[in-house]
Amino acid sequence: MRILMVTDAWRPQVNGVVHTLARLTEALKPFDVELDFLTPNLFRTLPMPTYPDIRLALTTPGHVARRIDAAKADHIHIVTEGPLGIMARRYCRKASRPFTTSYHTRFPEYLSARLPVPESWAYNWLRDFHNSGQGTLVAT
Template identity: 45%
Template sequence: MVRTLTSLARSAPQVGMEIVFLSPEGFSSFPVPSYPGLHLAIPDSHEIARRIEAARPDAIHVATEGPIGHAVRAYCLRHRLPFTTSFTTKFPEYIAARFFVPATWSYGVLRRFHAAGRVTMASTGSLVRELRGRGFRRLGLWTRGVDTELFTPERAAPLDLPRPMFLNVGRVAVEKNLKAFLSLDLPGSKVVIGAGPQLDELKARYPDAHFLGERHGADLAAHIAAADVFVFPSRTDTYGVVQLEALACGVPVAAFPVTGPRDVIGGHAVGVLDEDLRAACLGALNVSRAECRAFALGRSWEASARQFARNVARARIRRPIGTAAGATA
């Protein structure tokens, strides 16, 4: 989600917007049990109000359902200000996988959270339909883009690993379903880039896999470009921007036919979706890398920013509290 928001901010001026972030920086926080490295902010309502009023927004968007998002939502309701929200993560499935809380209960909580907004943005058409089926209302589409200058086939890292190379990039956590990838009998090499609470467990369980730690920016792009197939085993991601980043590098995608991959890949010949993930991985080796690159070139962040602008326009603040173009929480 961080890459999505930073990319939105870079593209916003092209569509007449300025994005001001209300981030957890400056607030106290506490660690999340069973998730090393992840902290939740403890927002102060007076500081939340001060930051919003200093931004003088024309529109307010709540990007997550975390503590900051709840505090901003409460501020808007208290002051009778319209706002929009995003449904970006299938937290009910994450929570069910970690703590065995029924997903139906969690969806009820989220439905009530988003119901107060003017528009709830979802990243794909299938997610819009799924949320509508779960009782969510006032849904809007906000798709994602990719930086095709950063993510390119031309600067592949010279990795000395047996080919073909099957790569996954992302948080190393149970909800990412990495065991479905790492347990496969595949030729060549299995490579994981990322960090997370499941890293030590997976390193011990799959000593044949290569865990390269976190990578960022041009270094990440170069490592993706070095792969033969990008494997996306998650069944709970609502989109998965990293799939587009792989395609921009000319790397085909292998995934399950679920929300996210189904929307990114669809019926296009840039990857293979199959309930048999091994078959998807092997089949993706035959996909044209040039087709993958061409497909990604048509997915710009500017187009994504235009969609976002149309959605937040439906919650424009009519009794102005400022002149900047937006505050995002």
């Protein structure tokens, strides 16, 4: 089985998402699962405002769609809700491609601590994002 993991968090970042993906890659080796990654490293990037260690991909939905098609994956898993995750979700929904998502970060709290955005707005958006897939994995 070939799984495409779409993530806005990737090396050289050091955070829980990257650590989880590294451990998952190792854990799946004995099960004949091939992981492919669509990451910001494949695109030009710019630093995320208020958190410059995170690099946001500068690309277009069409470019992301072509990369997803080229991966020829049996399954698509959207790891993060950043620019790549948003574009991958958009493509999957438009193309009727099934996908799953992951919830790793308390993004609403992070956002409201830095911007005048109510946590409830961010949680509503996250619910919509994750409920559109076939299932959501949550780190515990």
